[in-house]
Amino acid sequence: MFVRSYLRASTDDQDAQRARQQLERFAGEHDRVIASAYIENASGAHPDRPELLRLLADARPGDVMLLESIDRLTRLPETEWRALKAAIDAKGLRLVALDLPTSHQGMQDTAGDEFTSRMLAAVNGMMIEMMAAIARKDYEQRRERQAQGIAKAKADGLYRGRPVDKDLHCRVRELLDAGLGIRAAARHAQCSTTTVLKIRDSMTPPSEA
Helix, strand or coil: CCEEEEEEEECCCCCCCHHHHHHHHHHCCCCCCCCEEEEEECCCCCCCCCCHHHHHCCCCCCCEEEEHHHHHHHHCCCCHHHHHHHCCCCCCCCECCCCCCCHHHHHHHHHCCCCHHHCCCCCCHHHHHHHHHHHHHHHHHHHHHHHHHHHHHCCCCCCCCCCHHEEEHHHHHHHHCCCHHHHHHHHCCCCHHHHHHHHHHHHHHCCCC
């Protein structure tokens, strides 16, 4: 059994590694070691997250995906959550979240009372579905409140939008111009791959002679 931790923060100015020590301590308490950590700054409302996709590609049946909470994995609409959950199940991954005690059995090798094990798995499955639905609802409510706040600020003539980090943009452009790939540029610039992609897409292509 390999334990693969997944850590996510929504924006570049948040620390995606914030819970890393907590996850490592939890694994140690269950006599496990985290084999790989997958860390990214990306919205949980988007399914095409590079590190999440890499984790799914690396995973083998029986591996554990260790999370701080289910909302670190998903804030997806129901249809996209179903697709992600199907991909996780197809890989034979066990979802374990620190704030979901019913999932903690996934840190143990399957053995003993089959009836009890299946009952706990069923209860855990229902709890994961409930937490996923709550995470999506919370996301939608926060987006609605944000939109209302922006609309009011615009009406009052106070909204200016998020300022562009010119130094970061310049650094990423230099790295890309030097021939670095998306992940390498993100690592050197200490930002997300999503940010690098946005900056790359905003770069003006050279004019033809």
